[in-house]
Amino acid sequence: MLYATTTAAEKRANLRAALATGELLRLPGAFNPLSARLIQDKGFDGVYISGAVISADLGLPDIGLTTLTEVAARAQQISRMTDLPSLVDADTGFGEPMNVARTVQTLEDAGVAGLHIEDQVNPKRCGHLDGKAVVDSDTAIKRIRAAVSARRDPNLLIMARTDIRALDGIGAAIDRAKQLVDAGADAIFPEAMADLTEFEAVRRAIDVPVLANMTEFGKSELFTTRQLADVGINIVIYPVSLLRLAMGAAERGLDTINAEGSLASRVPDMQTRARLYELLDYESYNAFDSSVFNFTV
Ligand SMILES: C[C@](O)(C(=O)O)[C@H](CC(=O)O)C(=O)O
Numbered sequence: 001m002l003y004a005t006t007t008a009a010e011k012r013a014n015l016r017a018a019l020a021t022g023e024l025l026r027l028p029g030a031f032n033p034l035s036a037r038l039i040q041d042k043g044f045d046g047v048y049i050s051g052a053v054i055s056a057d058l059g060l061p062d063i064g065l066t067t068l069t070e071v072a073a074r075a076q077q078i079s080r081m082t083d084l085p086s087l088v089d090a091d092t093g094f095g096e097p098m099n100v101a102r103t104v105q106t107l108e109d110a111g112v113a114g115l116h117i118e119d120q121v122n123p124k125r126c127g128h129l130d131g132k133a134v135v136d137s138d139t140a141i142k143r144i145r146a147a148v149s150a151r152r153d154p155n156l157l158i159m160a161r162t163d164i165r166a167l168d169g170i171g172a173a174i175d176r177a178k179q180l181v182d183a184g185a186d187a188i189f190p191e192a193m194a195d196l197t198e199f200e201a202v203r204r205a206i207d208v209p210v211l212a213n214m215t216e217f218g219k220s221e222l223f224t225t226r227q228l229a230d231v232g233i234n235i236v237i238y239p240v241s242l243l244r245l246a247m248g249a250a251e252r253g254l255d256t257i258n259a260e261g262s263l264a265s266r267v268p269d270m271q272t273r274a275r276l277y278e279l280l281d282y283e284s285y286n287a288f289d290s291s292v293f294n295f296t297v
């Protein structure tokens with residue numbers, strides 16, 4: 001009832017332990033706190049909190065318009081609704097290295113299990129679009145050093161994302177990944193890999209966990225969990241997927257009202273009231289106060 005019973009410290013320790021098994025962890029993007037409950041209910045290993053989704057949710061493009069305060073507030077709302085560890089997208093860290101340090105502490109306070117900081121210049125953009133620019137190695141390294149030195153819980157996972165592949169190729173991505181690991185990154189997010197062999201090359205070059213971003217309509221093919229596990233990937237995210245699915249269904253529903261004058265034909269596609277209440281754990285509220293759940297669905 002009300003929120004997760006697992007503490008943030010336990011979730012971070014759990015994420016570390018899960019990564020240590022070497023198994024591929026699957027983290028769908030929770031587009032709201034309720035969807036985090038669904039992700040947990042379906043047996044996934046964690047939730048991803050996407051910057052693209054937080055922006056889109058506000059009706060904004062993913063070009064660095066959201067603030068640390070907004071991202072932390074959403075990360076907290078989502079994280080507290082699940083016992084699973086959450087991994088949040090901290091974009092470029094919201095400023096200079098000192099801002100990165102403050103970002104890490106703020107997101108740590110929000111209860112996330114991990115976060116990633118990327119090496120794009122500000123204003124950033126989606127990693128799967130053309131026209132990106134990245135900062136030099138020195139700046140990228142400073143961001144990660146600042147992030148690592150700022151955390152208070154040593155289990156908070158600091159992941160470094162590099163966007164350099166799209167600009168300078170896979171060789172540069174591997175070099176940068178190594179530098180970021182040397183700077184203290186606990187894991188690497190190589191963005192916009194062209195194919196599986198590139199994921200494999202990054203995997204071979206470093207010995208910390210590697211994340212694969214299976215975002216749709218992007219630069220990477222949508223590999224299966226089997227394919228990713230076979231090349232040694234440790235975390236796969238589906239960052240915007242649930243939002244895309246939900247918005248696709250919403251569009252079709254609105255078209256149906258326009259075309260048919262009713263949503264009756266769409267009811268079979270909908271989550272039922274009973275299932276929603278199950279996810280909300282409505283019954284526990286009734287156990288707390290028996291006047292709450294005195295009806296049938
Ligand atoms: C992972 C990502 O950073 C995100 O914000 O979810 C995006 C996803 C997307 O826009 O498809 C990304 O830059 O890849």
Ligand SMILES: [Mg+2]
Binds near residue numbers: 050051052062091
């Ligand atoms: Mg992002």
